[in-house]
Amino acid sequence: SAVISQKPSRDICQRGTSLTIQCQVDSQVTMMFWYRQQPGQSLTLIATANQGSEATYESGFVIDKFPISRPNLTFSTLTVSNMSPEDSSIYLCSVDSQGAKNTEAFFGQGTRLTVV
Amino acid sequence: KQEVTQIPAALSVPEGENLVLNCSFTDSAIYNLQWFRQDPGKGLTSLLLIQSSQREQTSGRLNASLDKSSGRSTLYIAASQPGDSATYLCAAQGGSEKLVFGKGTKLTVNP
Numbered sequence: 001s002a003v004i005s006q007k008p009s010r011d012i013c014q015r016g017t018s019l020t021i022q023c024q025v026d027s028q029v030t031m032m033f034w035y036r037q038q039p040g041q042s043l044t045l046i047a048t049a050n051q052g053s054e055a056t057y058e059s060g061f062v063i064d065k066f067p068i069s070r071p072n073l074t075f076s077t078l079t080v081s082n083m084s085p086e087d088s089s090i091y092l093c094s095v096d097s098q099g100a101k102n103t104e105a106f107f108g109q110g111t112r113l114t115v116v
Numbered sequence: 117k118q119e120v121t122q123i124p125a126a127l128s129v130p131e132g133e134n135l136v137l138n139c140s141f142t143d144s145a146i147y148n149l150q151w152f153r154q155d156p157g158k159g160l161t162s163l164l165l166i167q168s169s170q171r172e173q174t175s176g177r178l179n180a181s182l183d184k185s186s187g188r189s190t191l192y193i194a195a196s197q198p199g200d201s202a203t204y205l206c207a208a209q210g211g212s213e214k215l216v217f218g219k220g221t222k223l224t225v226n227p
Contacts, residue, residue, distance in 0.1 A: 042217040092159055105150060105215055110159040
């Protein structure tokens with residue numbers, strides 16, 4: 001299994017500002033995933049972060065709004081830029097247990113973001 | 117495009133009852149089906165992973181089954197307890213290797 005530490009656990013931010021969320025894994029993994037969970041909804045994949053390359057974004061998500069860093073095999077950050085109330089969500093990072101497909105996925109505790 | 121549906125959206129049961137949560141998916145070409153638990157405002161805890169070649173997995177009071185041909189999975193919880201109260205999510209992993217989630221079933225177990 002993988003243990004994922006995510007910070008901050010929650011934050012209340014002013015519109016127009018940016019927030020950077022950190023995700024630390026206790027083992028080296030190839031891919032890290034960032035998800036958004038809007039109120040009352042399920043999880044939607046924002047992007048996949050590979051070490052040493054640009055993140056791959058899903059339809060509807062762009063790098064200018066959600067820049068991602070992946071400096072090494074155990075750490076990643078997601079920034080939510082120029083926030084609006086519509087960005088209020090839980091943001092979660094995830095990894096696969098063996099860094100390969102068809103393996104168990106593990107999640108951090110999430111960051112609960114409220115934009116006012 | 118894979119779509120995952122969970123029924124019911126919410127379920128309330130008395131303590132001690134056995135219950136079944138349902139998950140259906142539209143594309144049977146999956147690698148695996150995973151069940152998660154989510155407590156309010158928190159992240160996801162992995163409960164059970166069923167590989168596409170398997171029919172079921174068990175962990176304690178939990179048993180998950182998978183029928184790829186019909187596009188269905190069920191999570192059976194035996195002798196439910198108030199501590200089981202949470203939202204239960206299923207997710208299918210397919211050829212794109214991405215997880216597609218259902219919207220979840222919110223379970224309340226009343227003492």
